[in-house]
Amino acid sequence: MNSFTYFRTDAVDTAVRERASEPTAKFIAGGTNLLDLMKENVEHPTHLIDITRLPLTTISDNVDGGLRLGALVTNADTAYNEQVIQRYPLLSQAILAGASPQLRNMATDGGNLLQRTRCYYFYDTATPCNKREPGSGCSALNGYNRIHAILGASNHCIATHPSDMCVALAALEAEVRVTGSNGERTIPFADFHRLPGDTPNIDNTLEPGELITAIDLPARGFPEYFQYLKLRDRASYAFALVSVAAALEMEGGTITAARIALGGVAHKPWRKPEAEAALVGKPANKENFQAAAELLLAGAQGYEHNAFKIELAKRVIVRALGQAAKLEPTA
Amino acid sequence: MSTPLVTNTIGKPINRVDGVEKVTGKAKYAAEFNVPDLAYGVVISSAITKGKIKSFDASDALSLEGVLQVFTHENRPKLAWFDISYKDQDAPPGAPFRPLHNATIKYSGQPIALVVAETFELARYAATLVRVEYEELTHETDLEANLHKARKPKHGVADLLKPPPPKPRGDFDRVYAEDPNKVAGRYVHSAEHHNPMELFATTVSYEKNGKLTIYDKTQGVTNSILYVTQVFNIPFSDVRVLSPYMGGGFGSGLRPQYQLFMAVMAARELKRSVRVSLTRQQMFTFGHRPATVQQVALGALADGSMNALYHDAMSETSKFEDYTEVVVNWGGQLYPPENVTLDYKLVPLDVYSPLDMRAPGGVTGMSALEVAMDELAYNLGMDPLQLRLKNYTDHDYNQNKPYSSKELRECYRQGAERFGWPSRNMEPRSMKKDHNLIGWGMATGMWEANQMPARAEAVLMVNGKLRVSSATADIGTGTYTIMTQIAADTLGLPISDVLFKLGDTDMPVAPISGGSWTAATVGTAVQTVCQEVGKSLLKLAKNMPDSLFKGAKWEDITFSDKHMRLKNDPNVAVSLQTLVDLNGGKAVRETSTGLPNALKQRNFSRATHSAVFVEVMVDEDLGTVKVTRAVTAVAGGRILNPKTARSQILGGMVWGLSKALEEESVMDHNFGRFMNHNLAEYHVAVNADIHDLDVIFVEEHDDVVNPLGVKGLGEIGIVGMPAAIANAIFHATGRRVRDLPIRLDALL
Ligand SMILES: Cc1cc2nc3c(=O)[nH]c(=O)nc-3n(C[C@H](O)[C@H](O)[C@H](O)COP(=O)(O)OP(=O)(O)OC[C@H]3O[C@@H](n4cnc5c(N)ncnc54)[C@H](O)[C@@H]3O)c2cc1C
Numbered sequence A: 001m002n003s004f005t006y007f008r009t010d011a012v013d014t015a016v017r018e019r020a021s022e023p024t025a026k027f028i029a030g031g032t033n034l035l036d037l038m039k040e041n042v043e044h045p046t047h048l049i050d051i052t053r054l055p056l057t058t059i060s061d062n063v064d065g066g067l068r069l070g071a072l073v074t075n076a077d078t079a080y081n082e083q084v085i086q087r088y089p090l091l092s093q094a095i096l097a098g099a100s101p102q103l104r105n106m107a108t109d110g111g112n113l114l115q116r117t118r119c120y121y122f123y124d125t126a127t128p129c130n131k132r133e134p135g136s137g138c139s140a141l142n143g144y145n146r147i148h149a150i151l152g153a154s155n156h157c158i159a160t161h162p163s164d165m166c167v168a169l170a171a172l173e174a175e176v177r178v179t180g181s182n183g184e185r186t187i188p189f190a191d192f193h194r195l196p197g198d199t200p201n202i203d204n205t206l207e208p209g210e211l212i213t214a215i216d217l218p219a220r221g222f223p224e225y226f227q228y229l230k231l232r233d234r235a236s237y238a239f240a241l242v243s244v245a246a247a248l249e250m251e252g253g254t255i256t257a258a259r260i261a262l263g264g265v266a267h268k269p270w271r272k273p274e275a276e277a278a279l280v281g282k283p284a285n286k287e288n289f290q291a292a293a294e295l296l297l298a299g300a301q302g303y304e305h306n307a308f309k310i311e312l313a314k315r316v317i318v319r320a321l322g323q324a325a326k327l328e329p330t331a
Numbered sequence B: 001m002s003t004p005l006v007t008n009t010i011g012k013p014i015n016r017v018d019g020v021e022k023v024t025g026k027a028k029y030a031a032e033f034n035v036p037d038l039a040y041g042v043v044i045s046s047a048i049t050k051g052k053i054k055s056f057d058a059s060d061a062l063s064l065e066g067v068l069q070v071f072t073h074e075n076r077p078k079l080a081w082f083d084i085s086y087k088d089q090d091a092p093p094g095a096p097f098r099p100l101h102n103a104t105i106k107y108s109g110q111p112i113a114l115v116v117a118e119t120f121e122l123a124r125y126a127a128t129l130v131r132v133e134y135e136e137l138t139h140e141t142d143l144e145a146n147l148h149k150a151r152k153p154k155h156g157v158a159d160l161l162k163p164p165p166p167k168p169r170g171d172f173d174r175v176y177a178e179d180p181n182k183v184a185g186r187y188v189h190s191a192e193h194h195n196p197m198e199l200f201a202t203t204v205s206y207e208k209n210g211k212l213t214i215y216d217k218t219q220g221v222t223n224s225i226l227y228v229t230q231v232f233n234i235p236f237s238d239v240r241v242l243s244p245y246m247g248g249g250f251g252s253g254l255r256p257q258y259q260l261f262m263a264v265m266a267a268r269e270l271k272r273s274v275r276v277s278l279t280r281q282q283m284f285t286f287g288h289r290p291a292t293v294q295q296v297a298l299g300a301l302a303d304g305s306m307n308a309l310y311h312d313a314m315s316e317t318s319k320f321e322d323y324t325e326v327v328v329n330w331g332g333q334l335y336p337p338e339n340v341t342l343d344y345k346l347v348p349l350d351v352y353s354p355l356d357m358r359a360p361g362g363v364t365g366m367s368a369l370e371v372a373m374d375e376l377a378y379n380l381g382m383d384p385l386q387l388r389l390k391n392y393t394d395h396d397y398n399q400n401k402p403y404s405s406k407e408l409r410e411c412y413r414q415g416a417e418r419f420g421w422p423s424r425n426m427e428p429r430s431m432k433k434d435h436n437l438i439g440w441g442m443a444t445g446m447w448e449a450n451q452m453p454a455r456a457e458a459v460l461m462v463n464g465k466l467r468v469s470s471a472t473a474d475i476g477t478g479t480y481t482i483m484t485q486i487a488a489d490t491l492g493l494p495i496s497d498v499l500f501k502l503g504d505t506d507m508p509v510a511p512i513s514g515g516s517w518t519a520a521t522v523g524t525a526v527q528t529v530c531q532e533v534g535k536s537l538l539k540l541a542k543n544m545p546d547s548l549f550k551g552a553k554w555e556d557i558t559f560s561d562k563h564m565r566l567k568n569d570p571n572v573a574v575s576l577q578t579l580v581d582l583n584g585g586k587a588v589r590e591t592s593t594g595l596p597n598a599l600k601q602r603n604f605s606r607a608t609h610s611a612v613f614v615e616v617m618v619d620e621d622l623g624t625v626k627v628t629r630a631v632t633a634v635a636g637g638r639i640l641n642p643k644t645a646r647s648q649i650l651g652g653m654v655w656g657l658s659k660a661l662e663e664e665s666v667m668d669h670n671f672g673r674f675m676n677h678n679l680a681e682y683h684v685a686v687n688a689d690i691h692d693l694d695v696i697f698v699e700e701h702d703d704v705v706n707p708l709g710v711k712g713l714g715e716i717g718i719v720g721m722p723a724a725i726a727n728a729i730f731h732a733t734g735r736r737v738r739d740l741p742i743r744l745d746a747l748l
């Protein structure tokens, strides 16, 4: 870890200005990811701007009938919020499938979006990694890649985005509100994270210095038919090998709307509009779920240690949709 | 002759005597001893696996105010010349690794420099500024790719505790070829790291007279002091090593780790107190449970009598030491086939030497052998438990000796009954609930019951309280508690009147705490020395005017309720307080050695046994495995404290589950480096993985192992668990998985 200076403010504009004044500064929220990366010498901010005192710690109703999550609401407070549980139970489920109670108590909603990949090589400065050091090479490509991507990867990087929360946010089509020197803007969730391409060092479409102020959930929350299903190497406290956020609207046995997002398989939560459209107007049954799964996994590519994820992902999709449709037990 | 103990506390579920200290944070660990003017050292680890350090550039680091020194092989002090000086009590044959010895890099993560500064943060920062240039050579770290290099291990003193496989007996090849029923399989196990919660750390307090007080994380302070005094050529009297608590050992502290070397070197050079703590990542840069490839073949007659056994293992070791463990011998001890071939070879690789890890070799070998037994049972169409009973023996055919005791049959019986095994339908895939296939599996566990020599001191103080000490360790097992119980019972005192201390080289010497021998070893020493105190007290009693003990011999007396009494007339009694008062105002102090009774022991084979029964639920589509319940029945001699004993077995069972389903140190052979070097990606079982665990202690009397009848319980809990789980998975799914860990992709 390098030495750094520390600054704390309770005003959003001060935080943004402070950040703009020092290009190598970083915001720090819960610190559960940033501090680890600093200790491993992966991130070296020279200046830390503590944003935990910013007035972005509430969950409130939006005029459009949606819900606004302040960027500094903790993951735990979000998951256990009455409104979230009733109107967006998928989100609550996804958050609680991640990390541990201690971490969720510290971690913030804004920070969760910006957590970095868990790729082993990214964390180990003794090995080449394009995401950490552009141009140095991707060690995972021909290395140990059990936890790596099977969709949307490039020869420059096959890392995944590790968040659970973001998978649900993608399915719910949330929007990310940000503010920077150039003012405020809103980013649709599907456009927030990006694929690695030949610049895997860039995780998302946030401009340098921009601060996430809130996450907006649209009115439609799929509270009736939903399931977040996460598969991992132990029953708790492990990142997803594959996870699925499934949300349906149904009339009788017929699907009237569907959202499916995958976690653990790509550099961003993975959605395929065709797969979702293919379910609409169809009865909720295994064959149709299987067909959607095939569409979602179209073009998937496995590597030495993760090829199993392709078949696994399909099965998890079918199971999660079955559970969302209440055709199968959730235990 | 030993007097039988008048049992007051032994056998009772006494709470840990150090429990309150631990849960209130009063118990101090090596990195928590704060001494004035402490400097902090941070270790730099090699980024390459094999080659040479071409150069260091520490100028940026040294230019920071508060950075005291950057130690490397170039500026380290003169150290002992011969390999022998670097050998510790657990050193395998070979030339031990020497930190900062020269420019040669032997393995990835090798410590190559120590940065010492006024604060920890500064040292850590400065460490990032040291530039190292390497000259890289090609490394070999892949066991599978180097199996053709397997060779017999070198012999050494390690053979005493880890005997090489016995010579073949009978004619395996011929008999196996003719056997009507046979199975053969190959078993691949990954490397694992101990990963105790407490990081390895040493705090060296540099005293005014230049003497060193060292707080070290170790499973044996004696081992640490020997290492330090030899390597640095310091007199014994100038060093004291303390380790009152250890936040988990599991074998990782059986050898002095390199932070000890680093901290002592820096303290002596800087004439200042120094602390060195390793990082979690660095916890993957010394010993580990070796990766292994095993082959097992079993043959039996149609009635289930096994007559042929083959077991070989190829295990990784470093290129500088021949680390061995007993992997293949177990079948020849546990079962009676007449045609047996056992073989054990090493493959030297560019890794650090492997290191004993809970049930070293035992859990490895039994996790193959007992899966093969299950396969054989299915091959025969015989219940797996019946197959074990059919081949039951009270004789160890490797050593050709009877067991001093072996209540394994009773383990099978009680375990099966508690679990409900008799109602099992043998057919795989015969139990199902929703998406889950349910399976029942069982396996046998076995570990040796050893005893070493150890010394202890007992002092009956003038206030009538007893203080007992021995330089052993409590690695979390409950040593403090059971030694207190033994001492209390030997002299008839309540445990509140007994204080047991350990982990200090000023105390009488004890061996490293491992191999499940501490209870037997130190327990015997404690019992012996308390008896010595008792004998001194008897002398004092005899000297009392009109003493009723005048004609009494040691055999005639007993201790209870703070009194010495005549056995045949317990009303004839004198309080210990009265006796110590007769000692001219002085405490009654004795030191003595507890020795194994070799004459008695040598005619017997001595071992602990267990039977493990497991239920799993396997999601048929997703491959996830949940161990819904497990019962372990243990025959482990006398149980001193059912509470601490049960915790030991539970801990072993949890680890067995973890080993079976989760644990793997993943090496990327492109780099020769363990890559999942943190606790987020090195998976150990968490609470959510653990469901119903049950422990049974079967009664077992054994006066051969030691006078206390204790066999030790540290390892036995883990041994049978992985095989039982693998067998249950077979029963659930019909899939025979032989490699560990078994993760969901193996079952898709
Ligand atoms: C052992 C472990 C296991 C975990 N397991 C899981 C898991 O299973 N599933 C899962 O989803 N997550 C898991 N996590 C990750 C955890 O959810 C994230 O670390 C956490 O959400 C990050 O939030 P934070 O507030 O602590 O972010 P910080 O560490 O404070 O910040 C992370 C990054 O975001 C930036 N940042 C923070 N807030 C803002 C903002 N408002 N605007 C702009 N930039 C900002 C910071 O500059 C930094 O770059 C795990 C973490 C650990 C350590």
Ligand code: SF4
Residues within 6 Å of the ligand: A117, A119, A120, A121, A122, A128, A129, A130, A131, A132, A137, A138, A139, A140, A141, A148, A156, A157, A158, A159, A200
């Ligand atoms: S997958 Fe991405 S993060 Fe991992 S080594 Fe390759 S470039 Fe780095």
